[in-house]
Amino acid sequence: MNSLFQDDVITISVASNPRFLTLIRCMVFNTALLLKFSEKISREIMLAVDEAITNVIKHSYNQCYEKEIIVSLHLKNDRLEIHIRDYGKKTDPSCIKSRDLNDIKPGGLGVFFIRKIMDHVEYDTSPEEGTLLKLIKYKTDCGPSPAGGHNGD
Amino acid sequence: MNSLFQDDVITISVASNPRFLTLIRCMVFNTALLLKFSEKISREIMLAVDEAITNVIKHSYNQCYEKEIIVSLHLKNDRLEIHIRDYGKKTDPSCIKSRDLNDIKPGGLGVFFIRKIMDHVEYDTSPEEGTLLKLIKYKTDCGPSPAGGHNGD
Amino acid sequence: MEIKVINSNNTAVFEITGEIDLYNSPQLRQQLTETINKGLKFILLDFSTVKYIDSSGLATLIEGLRKLNKVKGEIKLCCMNKNIRDVFEVSRLEDIFAIYNTREEALNDFKKD
């Protein structure tokens, strides 16, 4: 792999309607494959992004389906960086936690998947309106060591 | 089907690099399926959009892979409207013609597919920079009669 | 997503096709609730043609499991492909749900009396 991808950004703007999740998924999955992630990892990245957008719809936008979500895919040689921008309710990032897996209850798995799968998860609430969620997945051997991989989880 | 789709627009911004065609295709195919086009028609719409973007890359941008293409999908109850915006070389739309199918040669099939598949094909060169290509596919029984369907071809 | 429900005695088999996400899981929830309310206590979800499931789908299944536990019913899953199985494994729901390779094995294992 050479530096072909250095500056490529793909941007998708879509309404906060769950029916569009499937479109974002195919986009993310195929982008990960383009970057030569394995099919298994590509599938996981797709799941993490699905969960993140599901949370934007549920929590930032309170199930209001007509708001805007902007997903941008940053194709780098050593990683895929995904930004999810919403203009909804902000939350203190320290309150966004996955639940204990031993506590079997509906809900609370989304954040678990996101943190389990991605190498870097950062909720940036500094924009005047809404939140910018930054997700990063490194190519094998390019990222932080496994021990430090699931940051802050 | 009710009026759920009346105002939905999905926008994708991508570099004019052929490697991203596959991403646009999965997006368009799945959007057509969401609108309840059949799998066969959805596949055809995907081909038409692929051909249109291929032409933007080849002719408007002269195979320069770092330019911007914006694809917007307008989901209407009676139709799918697809806008392809480029900022490259304009061409007199009357020069954009498909070739005679009996003349077997490489090339010249892209415009044929676009016009054959879509109900409405309009090259709008009025923007100051570049071209806006508007493609429309009507749901069965909502569009113009088959005779008038392949406009201007 | 499409669900075909096949009832016989007090058992229901759900043949689910497609993706189970935030968009589709309400439909699965409703179908589960209806079936349980009808008094069917043994529910088998056939995942042969399920292509995708996320936490919204998993939450719906856990809800169904809880409801059935209350009425001494059972929920079983079968015929998952590797990708779906991975999601259950990672979330450690493999231990919570009774997962079978074939429909027959699952059906034979319902603890009816």
Place this chain on the structure above:
Amino acid sequence: MEIKVINSNNTAVFEITGEIDLYNSPQLRQQLTETINKGLKFILLDFSTVKYIDSSGLATLIEGLRKLNKVKGEIKLCCMNKNIRDVFEVSRLEDIFAIYNTREEALNDFKKD
């Protein structure tokens, strides 16, 4: 897209996997050219695992056809799924290309002497 080429005598079978579009067709063109330049005149393209083809792919095939015609060679296609077949039908390339259901039928039909 991936191409596996299997050569035997003056025949080459291309096993193509994936999508043939503006991005991938240069690779197919190169493979065809190399094969023809090596002197192989009978080329069979096995489309079993081709998921998509657009006009860039078709143009590449027509180019190959022309090159082979010049050297009295032949190009044949086999094992297309319905979606791919539709593209050949609509563009009326069905009549130009020799299309077979199976690899065996195609191989047996090369007009070698």
